[in-house]
Amino acid sequence: MLYWYDPMVPQQKFDKPGKSPFMDMQLVPKYADEAPAGGVAVDPRVAQTLGVRTAVVEKQRIGASVEVPATVQLNERDVAIVQARATGFVQRVARLAPGDVVAPGAVIAELLVPEWAGAQQEFLAVRRTGDEALAAAARQRLVLLGMPAAVIQQVERSGQVQALALIHAPTGGLVQELMVRPGMTVSQGMSLARITGLSTVWVEASLPEAQTWAARVGQPVEVQLSAFPGETLRGKVTSVLPEANTETRTLRLRAELPNPQGRLRAGMFAQMRFGTQAEEALLVPTEAVIRTGQRALVYVVEQPGRFRPVQVQLGRELGDQLEVLQGLQPGQQVVASGQFLIDSEASMQGVLQRQASASAPAASAATAPAPLPAAALHEGVGRIVELSAQEVTLDHGAVPSLRWPPMEMGFKLAQPEVAKGFKVGDTVRFMFREGQDGYEVTRLEREQHQHGGAR
Known part of the structure; x- marks a missing residue:
């Protein structure tokens, strides 16, 4: 002993x-x-008392399915801008307002174009001379003035000047902007209306970063809308936008759906679902993984009361499980909760430091400086009062290892991931150490039995 x-x-x-x-x-x-080489030993009775729980590493065949909220939006690729072809005066405007739906070819406005009248009179006069070359040149001038072919043909047939120009909608859809009013003077190239087609719509979803592996362009999606319960619409992913939202840490996923009857309206709420092909994956509970910022560790159970830290390479996040790409084998048992005690033992016995030294290249051992001793780890129980990405304020009970009385105190977080899944008001068991800028929390674990951490 x-x-x-x-x-x-x-x-x-x-x-x-x-x-x-x-x-x-x-x-x-x-x-x-007690402890095997490279491992750590904990009295099984103590482990049971402190709630150390284990889980089996399993290989499962999974076909991940992702469901995210989405909204219907107008297809911004199907937009037409109506412009004036010549300078003129607005004689009449159709009874339209932004938000109205127009059919293809619908009249938007009627313009009086004096310049067209003069050019048409010149064309008719030249044509009467019988000089075909001059007549062709005069006709070409009408084309260059922006006169539609139908108007030129009407002038040729009737021999009458057509100074009024009708502005038609080039496509059917929603009038989003209407910038023309009776009595206005418009110049050539001036925008008169903006029309967005309704034959197809976009459905946009915000996809968490951890799930972006499941989305790809061309992938089929299923969409269900609150407006049409029990009905499933199908489309394809047209793009995964390249810019992430810095506040929500999500990417925008866009799918395109046909809208033949115009039932889908911009702003409607929807649920988008898509999945991947089934494949085998090695899975462990998310809570079994300890993220230190530099690496991910799990504690493998060698035998009752004997644990060995193993560095793992992680893959996808699948609900409350993580995919392990390297480091574990199917059937192994890992610690799923109560790692505080094992972390303390590992730190005290120098297991992690020995592992890090053993993995360093032998060639650099001679030149590398001696590692600094690990800071002592302390633990306590308290209630989260304030929480941010960098700090947590805890109303905690006494910390015997430092002879602290109960108090409310702010701690830095060693990594933002330490506080993932926790919220203000949670009672937690926390492990912390003294760093260069004060005390920092290295691990949080939800306390199963509520303790009076505060005074």
Whole structure:
């Protein structure tokens, strides 16, 4: 036997058994042959008391399905701008307003174009001379003035000047802007209306970054709308936009749906669902993975009370499970909760430091500076009062390892991922250490039994 210790304050060692001065529990013996090489040992009775739970690494055949909220939007690729072909005066405007739907070829406005009248009179006069070359040149001038072919043909047939020009909608759809009114003077190239087609619509969804692996251009999607319960519409992904939202950390996914009857209206709420082909994947519970910022670790159960830290390479996030690409084998058992105790033991026994040293290249060992000793880890129980991406404020109980009384105190987060899934008001067990800029929390775990952390 090496010494006696309190599992809640493993850094403090005692030379004889008895009751812990920090907690209301007996000291636990530490034996020289407890931990296997590269592993850490924890008394099984202590592990059971502190709620250490394990899970089996499983290989499953999965076909991931992703469902995200979406909204219907107008197809901005199907837009027509109506412009004046010549300078003129607005004589009449159709009874339209923004938001109206027009058919293809519908009259938008009627213009009086004096310049056209003069050019047409010149053309008719030249044609009467019988000089075909001059007549062809005069006719070409009408084309260059922006006169539609139908108007030129009417002038040729009737021999009458047509100074009034009708402005038609080049396509059917929604009038989004109407910039022409009776009595206006318009110049050549001036925009008179903006029309968006309704034959197809976009359905846009915000996809979390962790799920973007599941989306690709051309992929079939199913869309269900609140307006049409029980009905499923089908389309394809047309684009995954290249810019992420910096506030929500999501990407915009766009699918295109046919809209032959015009039932789909911009602003409608929808649910978009798409999936991937089934394939085998090695899965562990998300809570089993410890993210340190530099690597991801899990504790593998060697035998009851014996654990070994293993560095893993992670893949996709599938609900409450993570895909493991490297580091584990099917059938292994990993610690799924209660890693505080094991983290404390590993830090005290120097397991993680020995692993890091062993993985470093031998060639650089001679030139690399000696590693600094790891900061002592402390733990406590408290309630989250404030929470941000960088800090957490805890109303916690006494911390015996530092002889702290109950208090409310702010801590930095070692990594933003430490607080993922937690919210203000949660009662948590937290592990922290002293860093260069004060105390920082390295791990949070939801406390199953509510403890009075606050004063």
